[in-house]
């Protein structure tokens with residue numbers, strides 16, 4: 001079991017037993033992330049800043065990398081719809 005923490009105005013924690021995207025974890029935890037394109041790595045509205053546990057996320061794919069480059073995202077930012085968590089992660093929304 002591992003834990004995903006989302007820091008918004010409040011802190012939302014989700015305990016998971018299997019890999020899932022940060023976007024799905026946020027929905028389970030009530031963190032309410034935007035996801036205008038439906039999780040297809042096209043809009044960038046689901047972007048989060050990873051504060052801890054980046055090593056527990058999946059590698060960045062080409063589609064995610066392309067959108068983050070367009071958005072001029074910081075290195076610690078990920079698209080929550082594309083980043084799969086397999087261990088503890090803390091991110092800021």
Ligand code: FES
Nearest residue numbers: 037039044046081
């Ligand atoms: S939901 Fe659109 S890029 Fe993630």
